[in-house]
Amino acid sequence: MSSNISGTQKAELSRLRELSARIGGDPMLTQASTGNTSIKLGGTLWIKASGKWLVNARGEDTLIPLDLDDVRECMEHSADPAEIYAGASIETAMHAVLPHPVVLHVHSVNTIAWAVRQDATHQLTRKLDGLRWRWVPYVSSGLPLAQAIERVLSKSAEADVLVLGNHGLVIGGEDCAKVEDVLSQVEERLAVLPRPAGEIDSPALKQIAQGSPWDLPSDDVVHALATDTVSQAILSRGILYPCQSIFSDSNEPEIFRAIPCLDSKDLYENRYSTRPFLLINGKGVMVRRTMTSSQLAMLSGLARVVQRIDSSAPIHYLSDQEVAYSARTISSRYQQRDPQSQYSVAP
Ligand SMILES: [Zn+2]
Known part of the structure; x- marks a missing residue:
């Protein structure tokens, strides 16, 4: 043709x-x-x-x-x-x-x-x-x-x-x-100006990264997911759009809720061994070294969106059924092309 x-x-x-x-x-x-x-x-x-x-x-x-x-x-x-x-x-x-x-x-x-x-x-x-x-x-x-x-x-x-x-x-x-x-x-x-996020705790994050499966994201914008309390409140209540379902097929998104800063870096791996990233409350974000470029780009996009949603905005979250459906659709389309990878996005 x-x-x-x-x-x-x-x-x-x-x-x-x-x-x-x-x-x-x-x-x-x-x-x-x-x-x-x-x-x-x-x-x-x-x-x-x-x-x-x-x-x-x-x-x-x-x-x-x-x-x-x-x-x-x-x-x-x-x-x-x-x-x-x-x-x-x-x-x-x-x-x-x-x-x-x-x-x-x-x-x-x-x-x-x-x-x-x-x-x-x-x-x-x-x-x-x-x-x-x-x-x-x-x-x-x-x-x-x-x-x-x-x-x-x-x-x-x-x-x-x-x-x-x-x-x-x-x-x-x-x-x-x-x-x-x-x-x-x-x-x-x-156009919306992003809400300023809190400072990240670089020394704490670098310490967790040493000899661990976790690393700091290359895009600094991502840290706002853990350092901005308004973003945290928005994320903890549900899934905003379908691409988020590459990380969670539940509309009670545990993965997007910030976790406390733990004393030992080993505790992060033991407790959160299945997570692709960690939002560490008030400190910043750690990403698993095996995260794909698709996942990293999606996480950056999410941080950019949430930083632009007003704190008083009434939000329409996706329903349980909508999240489950989009998670199935996205993963089945991706698996047709790359059965090796656990996550990706193929819209
Ligand atoms: Zn689309």
Whole structure:
């Protein structure tokens, strides 16, 4: 299919790869393999392959071609194209449903900080005034999300910005330049300054790291998960968005609750031998040396989101059922590609 594309189409694809790499390189928009982009060219839907990192879009075969009519026909039979076409992004159905030639979906930190609030539509109505935007309440990724978007668009087709409850942001447009322009407008309007976090206790953390399976994270932002009391209060009450379920399939997330500082570093390994990271109350975060780059990126993203949620915000947490479902979906998709690894993210 790719050999039949014209010079103009090649140029469009190249622009999408460039845009994908730019948004993939911004931790405020994309973490690990989250986020996906697509372009519809002459009946072909070029969509990000599942598990690929957008940041590598310039050098890898990040986009795969699918016949758009076939994808849409599959959805008419209530089948999820991500299940039918091996390697296609979990959000293939969403990209096919949207009428725009270029579509991007990101786990924008600023957007999620608003989209986890019970009063999100009220807040966003003020902030996004003048943009053609719609709210899509939380629903699982894949076909259910695409169908929810179809319902929203059937009431008002004129929309190029979708804010996904407890999930992220979708932008559609005529071409890459327009989509990127709208993305920067939304980011500017939804920007939140992070709450300052407490100082980390470097000497204590370095002592725990010596000769142990634990290390300090390379991204200092992560420490706020343990040094900011507001973040701790928010995290201890539930799961905010599906990617968090790579660490916990329970909506009573023990793993996100800070633990006390123990006297002996051996106690950390004995008591917390199954944990990928430790939030040590008021001291900082330790990460297991075997943590994958996906996990580290997800943890950084979580810290960035939680630092931007206001202390008085009424929060809409995912239900038990939603957390269990997203944990199953994410792990089963990942295991199809990397049975060696316990965790990862492949939206
Ligand atoms: Zn997503």
